Amino acid sequence: MSTPDSVAAKHSWWGVLALALSAFIFNTTEFVPVALLSSIGESLSMPPTDVGIMLTIYAWAVALVSLPLTVLTRHVERRKLLTWVLLLFVGCHIVTGVAWNFSVLVIGRLGIACAHAIFWSISVSLVVRLAPADKKSRALGLLATGTSLAMVAGIPIGRMIGEALGWRMTFQVIAIAAVAVLLLLRATLPLLPSEQAGSLRSVPVLLRNPTLMCLYLVTLLLVTAHFTAYTYVEPFIQHVNHASNSRITFILTLFGAAGIPAALCFNRLYPHQPNRFMQGAVLTIAACLLILFPCSLSIVTLSVHSFIWGGAIICFGLGMQAWVLRLAPNATDLAVSIFSGLYNVAIGAGALFGNHVANDYGIAWIGTFGGMIAGLGAAVCWFAFRARNPRAGASTE
Secondary structure (H helix, E strand, C coil): CCCHHHHHHHHHHHHHHHHHHHHHHHHHHHHHHHHHHHHHHHHHCCCHHHHCHHHHHHHHHHHHHHHHHHHHCCCCCHHHHHHHHHHHHHHHHHHHHCCCCHHHHHHHHHHHHHHHHHHHHHHHHHHHHHCCHHHHHHHHHHHHHHHHHHHHHHHHHHHHHHHHHCHHHHHHHHHHHHHHHHHHHHHHCCCCCCCCCCCHHHHHHHHCCHHHHHHHHHHHHHHHHHHHHHCCHHHHHHHHCCCCHHHHHHHHHHHHHCHHHHHHHHHHHCCCCHHHHHHHHHHHHHHHHHCHHHHCCCHHHHHHHHHHHHHHHHHHHHHHHHHHHHHCCCCHHHHHHHHHHHHHHHHHHHHHHHHHHHHHCCHHHHHHHHHHHHHHHHHHHHHHHHHHCCCCCCCCC
16 A cells, blocks of 8 residues: 555656656757767868867857856746746757758757756756655666766767758757657646755855865866867767767767666765765776777777766766755755856867867867866865865765
8 A cells, every 4th residue: 555655755756757858858959969060060061070169159058047047047936947948948949950050050059058057957956856865866866867868869869860861850859859758747747846946145155165166176177178079079980990870879879878887886886985986987087088099999999988988977977966965955956057057168168179179189189188187177176075074085974
């Protein structure tokens, strides 16, 4: 016989699942251009590396509007807010799917960026609210699984649709999928009044938290480093490994597939060793970037490398979100909004810097330059946890 608590928990898990599927949709659309750079460039008569600037525009738009939109919508009931966010998302995908030049494409993507900014500002705290008290890490892991599945299935499928039917159809299919997710959210989410969203008065309090500020800096450095290379991974593999389209799709799928075991590792390891978990993820990303070129000379080493790299970046994102929630319990939406904004500043910076490296030094160098930035991030991460806990060996707090 079901108890009221068990029924409530089951209902909550359905809501978490709906948000995880939303994360799948949002992450698919953010990064699917990485797999379509060549197709978009050919269609619009642009070099693929110049099309990559679209990721910078998108990411910096998210960064610019995250905090203002989070503050403006802080009192809106969350299910209603998500409904309007998904409707904006669908409408802008329709615009993107009929774009006849780069300017129209960017306009559509800017609208999607606004929807993205609001979704990621509230989704992390919502899954934690919906999950049972002792299952919050698992709920974050499920949200990350949605992100991972975007890499495993969303981006490769988007690439295959783009190769077969044209890149515009990829965005139209995403719009149709978003309508289905919207209906699921409406059916599964309870009424969710805004809680602990924070306001602009919370910003000085957050700024006075030295560990949080250091981790924000780590986010800027690591994500910039990652996207210096990842934004151009498709033309990089073509240039260095001379891989076929099917092999490139396989590598992108493998990169994303690593997120599922990474989420499991997060559930098992992070609650007991949060410091070491974060430091391990940061060091692994730095190492993967530094050895990207030599590992890319063989499809076997590239496959192993991509799996480890993909798992490490998911572990980093999960661990960082958990730390932000932990360090800002009274202003979670605002703190996550700042994190999301900085993350997207770094995505844009990485795409821009990677474009500069590829054009001035050669695309083979994107991993090396990214690895140097990541190494600096690893040093800042070590300092942040060392300063927070002078006992070097202590990893649980």
